[in-house]
Amino acid sequence: MAIQSGLLRYARNDTEEAMSLYPFLRPLAFALDAETAHRATIAALRAAPGRKPPRFDPALTTSVAGVGFPSPVGLAAGFDKDAEVTGPMLGLGFGFVEVGTVTPLARAGNPRPRLFRLVEDRAVINRMGFNNRGQADALKRLALRDRSSGVVGVNIGASKDGADRITDYVAGVDRMSPVADYLTVNISSPNTPGLRELQGGGELQELLAAVQSARIVGGPPVFLKVAPDLEDGDQERIARAAIDHGIDALIVANTTVGRPPLKSRFAAEQGGLSGAPLGPLALDQLRKFRAIVRSDLPLIAVGGIASADDAWARIKAGASLVQLYSAMVYEGPGVARKIARGLADRLRNEGFSTISEAVGRE
Numbered sequence: 001m002a003i004q005s006g007l008l009r010y011a012r013n014d015t016e017e018a019m020s021l022y023p024f025l026r027p028l029a030f031a032l033d034a035e036t037a038h039r040a041t042i043a044a045l046r047a048a049p050g051r052k053p054p055r056f057d058p059a060l061t062t063s064v065a066g067v068g069f070p071s072p073v074g075l076a077a078g079f080d081k082d083a084e085v086t087g088p089m090l091g092l093g094f095g096f097v098e099v100g101t102v103t104p105l106a107r108a109g110n111p112r113p114r115l116f117r118l119v120e121d122r123a124v125i126n127r128m129g130f131n132n133r134g135q136a137d138a139l140k141r142l143a144l145r146d147r148s149s150g151v152v153g154v155n156i157g158a159s160k161d162g163a164d165r166i167t168d169y170v171a172g173v174d175r176m177s178p179v180a181d182y183l184t185v186n187i188s189s190p191n192t193p194g195l196r197e198l199q200g201g202g203e204l205q206e207l208l209a210a211v212q213s214a215r216i217v218g219g220p221p222v223f224l225k226v227a228p229d230l231e232d233g234d235q236e237r238i239a240r241a242a243i244d245h246g247i248d249a250l251i252v253a254n255t256t257v258g259r260p261p262l263k264s265r266f267a268a269e270q271g272g273l274s275g276a277p278l279g280p281l282a283l284d285q286l287r288k289f290r291a292i293v294r295s296d297l298p299l300i301a302v303g304g305i306a307s308a309d310d311a312w313a314r315i316k317a318g319a320s321l322v323q324l325y326s327a328m329v330y331e332g333p334g335v336a337r338k339i340a341r342g343l344a345d346r347l348r349n350e351g352f353s354t355i356s357e358a359v360g361r362e
Contacts, residue, residue: 022332034115034124034329042084051091053150054337057344060095062355064298064320065221065248067181069151071095071340072355073311076302076323077155077184077225081131083138090150093337098323099138100155101186104171106134107159117329118264118275122306124326126255127271130157130189135175142179154180155225157189166210173214173222180220185211185247188227188254189272204238208245221248228253228281228303235288242297249298251323252286256303275326279304283317290318290360306331308342315343315355316362 029037056071063069074096075089083099090097109131116125132138135156142152156172158165169185176183187207211222224247226238242250255272262277282303289299301319305311306327314322327335343355352358 022334026330026332030117030119033113034117035112038079038115042080045085045088048088050087053090054093056095056340057347059344059347059352059354060340062320064300065182065223067151067221069095069321071336072315072319072321072343073336073340074098074151074300074321074323075336076325077101077186078126078128079325079328082133083141083152083154086142086145086152087149089333090152092333093340094150095336095340096151096153096181096321098153098155098184099142100132100184101130101157101189102132102135102138102154102172102176103130103157103159104135104168104175105159106137107131114271116264116266116269116271118262118266118273119330120263121267121275121277122326122330123262123264123273123275123277124329125266125269125271125273127269135172139175139179142176145179147181151181153182153184153220153223155184155186157186166207169207170210170214173211177216177219182221182223182248184223184225184251186225186254188225204241205245208241208247212245215246223247223249223251223300225251226253226285228256228278228285229258230285235285236292239289239292239297243293247297249300249320250289250293251300251302252289252319253282253303256281274303275329276304276306279310283313286314286319287317287362295360305339306335308339308346311339311343312346312358315358316360318360318362320356320359 060071062072072095075094075098077098077100080086080099086097086099107130110127110129114127154176156169156176158168173183224242255274256278260277286299286301298320299318300321300323301314302323305322305324311322
């Protein structure tokens with residue numbers, strides 16, 4: 001109960017006070033295992049009174065695939081899997097929120113423990129396995145939200161044991177389009193066996209053709225989220241397939257199965273690694289995709305972003321938007337607003353009027 005009441009107090013405060021409270025609250029959260037602390041955080045955010053999204057510096061406003069974003073700093077998928085706290089997260093200063101991954105039917109995910117903090121490395125390893133209550137459950141909440149309160153994307157995935165995973169993605173496009181400001185096709189999670197095989201040549205072409213056929217006129221744009229663990233040449237193939245099949249943006253990149261040098265005792269745990277150690281790899285993949293697509297396809301950067309410096313480096317390298325999740329574990333949810341302010345300062349200092357002017361100006 002102490003952690004619950006502490007988190008609730010945190011969620012009720014404005015962002016400035018919340019930032020100052022988090023260093024005192026973090027030891028309480030870290031006394032719990034990572035997944036229990038996460039669920040306590042979601043419960044506290046749900047119980048907190050509504051908070052309007054902050055007013056961002058107008059220079060941060062940008063448009064990607066016809067969607068207007070008040071800030072380029074968004075919440076990556078994985079935090080709000082079941083679309084329970086989109087409003088509170090927008091209120092905490094995220095320019096957009098991506099919920100999910102949601103699958104056609106509910107999934108329990110992999111056995112616990114499946115989420116680990118690597119404190120010494122400022123990282124996280126997860127092998128959650130697309131645990132969620134299913135698309136119908138998320139749909140009910142998303143249908144009731146005020147669409148004018150902010151941008152919410154929906155990340156869709158396939159069932160673990162689905163005989164036809166492409167059918168699952170088509171079902172996700174069909175079901176979630178009415179409530180999504182954008183959709184993300186997630187074929188890059190390392191925690192569902194065989195899923196990343198959909199990034200292969202023939203499989204990717206078949207999937208994207210099916211997704212393209214399932215889209216409705218006037219429906220939301222569709223993004224594709226890729227893995228950071230790619231071989232040279234994969235970037236060209238994936239980018240060309242995305243452009244040929246009308247994908248509106250690429251999200252670079254998901255968690256990595258690689259293991260750079262790590263200090264934590266959890267370093268050998270299986271699953272996807274995120275946080276600070278992922279940063280260099282994710283940035284390298286972003287640069288490779290940018291060199292191929294130039295301005296033909298927007299890029300969204302995720303992986304190892306925890307500061308305005310990190311976000312600025314991604315924007316200058318070619319990202320129109322950035323996303324984070326693991327940084328909240330160590331910095332608190334107020335980190336998004338802090339990064340947004342830092343980006344506004346950098347725009348002024350380097351003589352740019354808008355974020356879009358800085359994209360790719362590395």
